[in-house]
Amino acid sequence: MAEVTKEQVLETLSKVRGPDLEGDIVSLGIVSDVFISDAKVYFSVSVPAERAKELEPLRAAAEKIVKTIPGVKGVLATLTADRKAGSAPSPRPAPSAPAGGHAHPPAGGAPRSAKSGVPGVGAIIAVASGKGGVGKSTTAVNLALGLQANGLRVGLLDADIYGPSVPRLLKISGRPEQIDGKYIKPMENYGLKAMSMGFLVDEETAMIWRGPMVQSALLQMLREVAWGDLDVLVVDMPPGTGDVQLTMAQQVPLAGAVIVSTPQDLALIDARKAVNMFRKVEIPLLGIVENMSYFLAPDTGNRYDIFGHGGAKAEADRIGVPFLGEVPLTMEIRERSDAGTPVVVAVPDGPSAAIYRDIAAAVWAQVSGRPQRKAPSIVFE
Numbered sequence: 152m153a154e155v156t157k158e159q160v161l162e163t164l165s166k167v168r169g170p171d172l173e174g175d176i177v178s179l180g181i182v183s184d185v186f187i188s189d190a191k192v193y194f195s196v197s198v199p200a201e202r203a204k205e206l207e208p209l210r211a212a213a214e215k216i217v218k219t220i221p222g223v224k225g226v227l228a229t230l231t232a233d234r235k236a237g238s239a240p241s242p243r244p245a246p247s248a249p250a251g252g253h254a255h256p257p258a259g260g261a262p263r264s265a266k267s268g269v270p271g272v273g274a275i276i277a278v279a280s281g282k283g284g285v286g287k288s289t290t291a292v293n294l295a296l297g298l299q300a301n302g303l304r305v306g307l308l309d310a311d312i313y314g315p316s317v318p319r320l321l322k323i324s325g326r327p328e329q330i331d332g333k334y335i336k337p338m339e340n341y342g343l344k345a346m347s348m349g350f351l352v353d354e355e356t357a358m359i360w361r362g363p364m365v366q367s368a369l370l371q372m373l374r375e376v377a378w379g380d381l382d383v384l385v386v387d388m389p390p391g392t393g394d395v396q397l398t399m400a401q402q403v404p405l406a407g408a409v410i411v412s413t414p415q416d417l418a419l420i421d422a423r424k425a426v427n428m429f430r431k432v433e434i435p436l437l438g439i440v441e442n443m444s445y446f447l448a449p450d451t452g453n454r455y456d457i458f459g460h461g462g463a464k465a466e467a468d469r470i471g472v473p474f475l476g477e478v479p480l481t482m483e484i485r486e487r488s489d490a491g492t493p494v495v496v497a498v499p500d501g502p503s504a505a506i507y508r509d510i511a512a513a514v515w516a517q518v519s520g521r522p523q524r525k526a527p528s529i530v531f532e
């Protein structure tokens with residue numbers, strides 16, 4: 152079968168009406184570069200951040216129509232945040248580099264390299280959730296520390312560019328240093344090497360980034376950081392399915408993804424969305440962690456299943472994804488996290504630390520039991 156081309160994709164997308172039914176999304180200039188890899192098509196559509204929910208049908212329509220092109224095996228379309236609806240793409244400055252550093256060229260339009268790993272880094276694991284506030288960052292940090300406690304060399308990359316929380320969770324402040332004017336030295340605490348957009352730019356700056364800037368910032372944090380030799384790099388992803396997920400799926404050979412969910416139905420529906428997204432782009436699902444699974448009363452130690460416990464395990468079984476473990480809702484986890492002294496290092500002999508170490512062991516068993524993922528080549532038209 153003939154190879155799918157970028158022109159074909161754009162021609163097909165030109166049948167999709169713009170956000171306010173004026174013109175089409177291609178002539179409005181709101182479709183990103185189109186990537187095609189192994190007959191799978193990836194692109195994003197820029198919309199104003201505040202209209203993202205309302206414009207979900209537009210994303211779905213764009214995805215659906217591209218699927219009808221003969222030879223297309225899969226499509227991943229995402230919405231990316233823009234400031235103004237229907238405007239032509241604005242100039243795309245590169246994100247700020249640390250003092251004395253150099254900025255990346257804008258990613259849009261420039262030829263990009265195929266998926267390649269990070270030198271010295273063994274496995275890259277994404278920690279994701281379908282929606283915010285489920286405790287994804289807390290899980291990512293304690294999972295990273297749990298992997299370290301189990302004897303591995305670990306780094307933590309905060310890819311939550313719009314709301315970085317790793318600086319606070321690891322109690323790290325200040326700006327990273329440059330090495331030889333080229334590499335960024337990762338920050339470090341509790342023996343964990345860490346990098347976060349929170350170390351590089353103000354949060355307000357990151358809030359208004361467009362997709363290509365996010366991509367460029369993320370790749371810089373991955374590839375231009377002197378990570379050294381690591382067995383595993385844990386990536387704290389932003390919630391939901393957007394630019395960062397797209398970039399990670401396209402450009403980074405992930406060993407797999409861990410999905411964090413709370414037991415409530417809504418979170419499970421969202422978790423399913425995250426699972427489906429990783430499935431679509433053929434990233435192995437290492438499993439689901441149920442966070443805030445049950446409540447442990449600090450005074451009596453009694454357990455209360457206040458959220459209808461067990462939902463995530465049942466869901467994991469149903470969709471055929473490993474269940475990695477349950478983390479209780481405890482004052483200790485909350486207070487330690489918020490104080491920047493994660494429970495795995497603050498109370499290593501306590502029950503919560505043991506739970507995270509077990510989850511870390513389950514994750515590592517999934518990763519190490521799997522042959523190293525080969526990065527597929529990406530075709531540029």
Ligand SMILES: Nc1ncnc2c1ncn2[C@@H]1O[C@H](COP(=O)(O)OP(=O)(O)OP(=O)(O)O)[C@@H](O)[C@H]1O
Nearest residue numbers: 283284285286287288289390479480481484485488
């Ligand atoms: N198991 C737990 N027990 C008690 N508190 C928890 C637990 N897990 C997370 N929390 C608390 O819940 C809040 C949200 O957690 P966290 O920031 O990790 O969520 P998130 O999913 O990464 O959120 P966002 O998507 O907004 O970044 C934090 O105050 C954290 O301390």
